[in-house]
Amino acid sequence: MRIVLADDSVLLREGLQLLLTEAGHEVVASVGDGPSFVTEVLEHRPDLAIVDVRMPPSHTDEGLRAAVEVRTGWPEARVMVLSQYVEVSYADDLLASGPVDQGGTGYLLKDRVSDVDEFLAAVQTVADGGTVLDPLVVRQLMGRRHDPLAALTPREREVLALMAEGRSNTAIAEELTVTLGAIEKHTQRIFAKLGLLPDDDAAHRRVLAVVRFLRG
Template sequence: MVVAEDGVLFRDGLVRLLVEEGHDVVAAVGDGPALTDAIVTHRPDVAVVDVRMPPSRTDEGLRAALAARAQVPGAPVLVLSQYVETAGLDDLLADGAGAIGYLLKDRVAAVGEFLDGLRRVAGGGTVLDPAVIAELLASRRTPPALSAREREVLALMAEGLSNTAIQRRLVLSAGAVEKHIGNIFAKLGLPPDHDQHRRVLAVLAYLNG
């Protein structure tokens, strides 16, 4: 595993947490170029990356992660951000390879949620923070014709929830959840399949529609 974070205290704390949970941290770096080099050199199971790092302190971490995935296609990356920042999200997901996560740093304090997201990204899944999804959905001015319930289901899909988890959260039957997801795919022009990343593509199609 690779950790990229310029804040020494946060980086050390994150490394300590990961090691205590049984992960092998092969590199802990503090700037974008070092992150790209670490991913290309070590080919980690997953890289945990802060968005804002030197030298630009804007989206350096995100751009370094994109550069690394250009050299190591599909390299799993979990991006952490202090605030809800949606810029660059399309670029992060554009290659369609999955193994991408985008979470707020507050999620690290909820250790179980953070580690669950980390496992899903390492396994090739796609995880988006609920706050990021809420911001994206709220910013839409002309959303496609999804019902209120379909929007709820779509937001939970973007969080990475399974059909069973969506059932529990919304108190729906299995058939109802499947029907809503089928309707979402149909309205967005995405043929349904069993690819977890397709569920997040549905969110992107909705936001860009």
Template sequence: MRIVVADDAVLLREGLVRLLTDEGHQVVAAVGDGPSLVRAMLTHRPDISIVDVRMPPSHTDEGLRAAIGARAHLPGTPVVVLSQYVEVHYAAELLADGSGAIGYLLKDRVARVEEFLDTLDRVARGATVLDPQVVSQLLAGQRRSTPLEALTARERQLLSLMAEGHSNTAIARQLALSNSAVEKHVGNVFAKLGLPPDNTQHRRVLAVLAYLRS
């Protein structure tokens, strides 16, 4: 894949470049600030970009804003955002356009190389992948009186796995269910969240977004 890497920490940035290059990918740009990220994405139109949330000049959410800005010009371009801490509202903002191809991972996840590379591959193919710790925090802090209250325990379990980017086949394997059973549960989730079939938006992304906003 052709990849843009954006992180102001030189050691992490160069480490990512080395890792990706060793795995046969082409790093077309490695930058350290938000404006440079936008320019790199618009110039190179990479298969995927790996972006740190906090970068110069603001050192707050500059990387996130740059990624969202670039996706406004390149709708659906795949992005994996790295964060030092779990910040659920960042993930929600990334998913807000409903087009998918988004990953939100804690930086520690990079050390799990195979898992990290698998996430890049899935996001590049259009999946939405949230760090399991983000999903765990959502479950722990879930409020009541939301559409999610109507979901059964099994349906909430499936939704959490969907939020981690697992396909129906992978969910079936993990929960020891048949593919048809998973499809039925997923259909029930969509129905209870008020997400009828719609060719213009990705219901899986919208379901995860509802999960984030709950």
């Protein structure tokens, strides 16, 4: 896939570019500040844009604001944000920047990049239109969300949280040590309780379920 990459750390930026290139992807632009990120993404229209949250000049949320600006100019953009720290409000802002059923959003801690296979799988999921959130962010969101999750059982909430991390039904079944059939039943009950119609596309319902979970 074609990727635009932004991080003010030259070392990390070059490391990510090397990792992505060796995985068969093409980094069409690599920049170190938010405005350049916006310019390159809107010019190249890549399959995925990856951006660090904290960049010059204030090193607070320039990258996040750049991601939101990209989404304003191109709502269909697939964007993954990398952060050094857990900031749930950043995940909220990023999700709010796109259509409610869009997907194509990722928020990961930089530590996750060290697990190359997991990181590359997350990159592919977001590029394919899925939603991937760092497990630590998911746990914090679960601690503060109530509706529309009140009707879900503890197991259904657990399954939905793993869905929010971008895991497939097979991966969820392995994580929870249950059968794939059991997870499929849980997901169908989750869809029903969240009011997602069975005649909708399965992948579409999955994205909607995760977004409703995150937006409460």
